[in-house]
Amino acid sequence: MSNHGTSRPRTSSPRGPSASRRAVLGGAGAGLTAAGLSACSGFSTGSSGSGESGGGGGTEQLTMLTWAGDAEAKAFKALADGFTAQGGPPVKVQVVPYSEILTAVDTGLRTDNPPDLFRVSYTDVGAYRTQKVLADLPDAATLEPSFLPAFWSAVTDDAGTFGVPHHTDTxxxxxxxxxxxxxxxxxxxxxxxxxxxxxxxxxxxxxxxxxxxxxxxxxxxxxxxxxxxxxxxxxxxxxxxxxxxxxxxxxxxxxxxxxxxxxxxxxxxxxxxxxxxxxxxxxxxxxxxxxxxxxxxxxxxxxxxxxxxxxxxxxxxxxxxxxxxxLGGNALVAVDASPRKAQALEFLTYCAQAQQMGEFCSTATVLPTRKDVDPASLTYAVRPDLLPLYVQQATTIREQLVDQVVVPxxxxxxxxxxxxxxxxxxxxxxxxxxxxxxxxxxxxxxxx
Known part of the structure; x- marks a missing residue:
């Protein structure tokens, strides 16, 4: 992994024996993540009241917490700029080291000052879903047919779909x-x-x-x-x-x-x-x-x-x-308690579209999770002869295995x-x- 609400009927595809995942999620442990709730000294999501923070201050700007290398940071900035150009609010992409991301998110949740959105490894999504931290995607039924089933499975349980499967690696x-x-x-x-x-x-x-x-x-x-x-x-x-x-x-x-x-x-x-x-x-x-x-x-x-x-x-x-x-790669998720939840969910939907996903994957050298992104359209800078083979290999990531590696x-x-x-x-x-x-x-x- 390049180095993680209320029940209502869903229109998702059949999940076979794994459809009872809710029973597992409901019995998960008390801790939010494997990182626990250890303090993250010096972490801040911004100044409240300026419109630039996560949590309770301001409504003019979304804050997304992520880890990222240089190429990924560039790709996230392009997503944020594109969303704003289409009429969405500004998105502040806040980058922290990978080793600190879960602690940073947990600290923000504990202090009622979480980011509006964050990036999370698929294997960590279950812990946050269990704690009812994540917002349910309202247009899940519209988006789901465009995604490979294994990746949709990674962010979905019987209670809803909690984020978008943004990309993968394998x-x-x-x-x-x-x-x-x-x-x-x-x-x-x-x-x-x-x-x-x-x-x-x-x-x-x-x-x-x-x-x-x-x-x-x-x-x-x-x-x-x-x-x-x-x-x-x-x-x-x-x-x-x-x-x-x-x-x-x-x-x-x-x-x-x-x-x-x-x-x-x-x-x-x-x-x-x-x-x-x-x-x-x-x-x-x-x-x-x-x-x-x-x-x-x-x-x-x-x-x-x-x-x-x-x-x-x-x-x-x-x-x-x-x-x-x-299963490698990461999801993008919105925090349910954010006062900007509706706008955050709109940003997730924007990021999940085929054009945006293809451009992100090309820039960040990762693999798409949508089945309608043509590998030939991806302009990889590194080993463009091999990356399309990796895209093919990713189609063999199976729901039966995904269900086992995303339990809380x-x-x-x-x-x-x-x-x-x-x-x-x-x-x-x-x-x-x-x-x-x-x-x-x-x-x-x-x-x-």
Whole structure:
């Protein structure tokens, strides 16, 4: 993740077994977010009464709180300027470090001085929905058909739609061209329909011959907060981490066991560095310093990898029963208690239109969530040959997986995945017992 009201009938698409998400949301813990309510020294949303603040002061200007790199900040400013040019109020885009965003929002909520809008990772939306902090999108039924279902699912429950799925990012397999030249892999898959199966991917990785004693074939991007990306393999195998009603860990799941065996074999066969486990170093670091020949990596890393000085390309994630990719990216949400809620919701709708989304994604090097944004229309400055492939890969982000990673307790679930997978990948327990270690740990945080 490039590094988170009143019930009424909805006209949303069927959600199958996950339609009971409200039961999970209603039972979430008391804390607003994983960041808790720790103080954010020096944070201010502006001076009340000037028309420039979040919270209770002024009505002339909206305040949106976000984190952003230079390109993203430029893209957000363009959205704000465009909205004002069309007759909307001015929008003050207030940028804070990513590590401070949740604390800043929570501090504003506690002191009755929140921003009117803020940017949030999909995996953090559930915690705010549970606390009834977010405004329900009034034109959800009109917008929904234009969005890919998995992303709409990330901001929607039975009570409503709480924000717009603004953009996404996801993973593909990057390949060091020279490092795999002698492996005889042939042309890499260039369409989703021809993506490697698990068996074909394992064969390809096994044929890569490291050139030095300290080099390896592969690294997977499941380190630290990215531990949830292991669930790609679980979903590809048709398995689940959580039960279908999202209230407990799925036990003895055949797909999860198959995924665990498959991914543990990367370590057991010496195909990945030991230090690339879930508590280890970022997979992309191993790729950029040419310790590994192949790497799972998100599109947001391409600009950094471009500076490494070697040729590389990308191919799609391997597939088993399903093609499945990880949910990255962020939503834009409005605060329900804002005196400028109506204008804030209008800004969300403006940001969610196809033209604005396409321009934002092109500038910020991220991926659209609308299905009517033509990848060919996106003018990416970084690797324009690969970004359209990432756009295709994002269409394999599945609702069944999204529902599991946006439950309110997911930050705690993800921390358990990080710790338990590290023990399992580097340990010697039998596979079924190792899976039980993981599911027992997940169950422990779901029942707190």
């Amino acid at each position: 993973s593909m397999v990057l390949v060091n061209t020279a490092a795999v030249a002698s492996a005889g892999l042939g042309p890499l898959p260039t369409t989703l329909d021809t993506a490697w199966s698990w068996e074909q991917f394992a064969d390809a990785v096994g044929r890569v011959q490291p050139s030095r004693a300290d080099t390896y074939a592969l690294a997977v991007n499941w380190q630290k907060a990215g531990a949830y990306r292991w669930l790609n393999f679980v979903d590809q195998a048709g398995g689940r981490l959580l039960s279908e009603d999202l209230t407990s860990a799925a036990t003895d799941d055949a797909g999860a066991l198959k995924a665990l065996t498959y991914t543990r074999d990367f370590f057991r066969k010496g195909l990945v560095p030991q230090a690339s486990s879930t508590r280890g170093q970022p997979a992309s670091d191993f790729f950029t310093n040419q310790t590994v020949a192949m790497c799972f990596a998100g599109d947001f890393l391409l600009e950094e990898i471009e500076g490494a000085g070697f040729e590389y390309t990308a191919t799609f994630l391997p597939r088993d029963v399903n093609a499945s990719a990880d 307790a997911f930050s705690a679930v993800n921390a358990q995945l990080r710790d338990r997978l590290d023990e399992v990948f580097l340990g010697s327990a039998e596979d079924a017992a190792a899976l039980a270690q993981i599911t027992d740990a997940v169950q422990s945080v779901l029942t707190r």
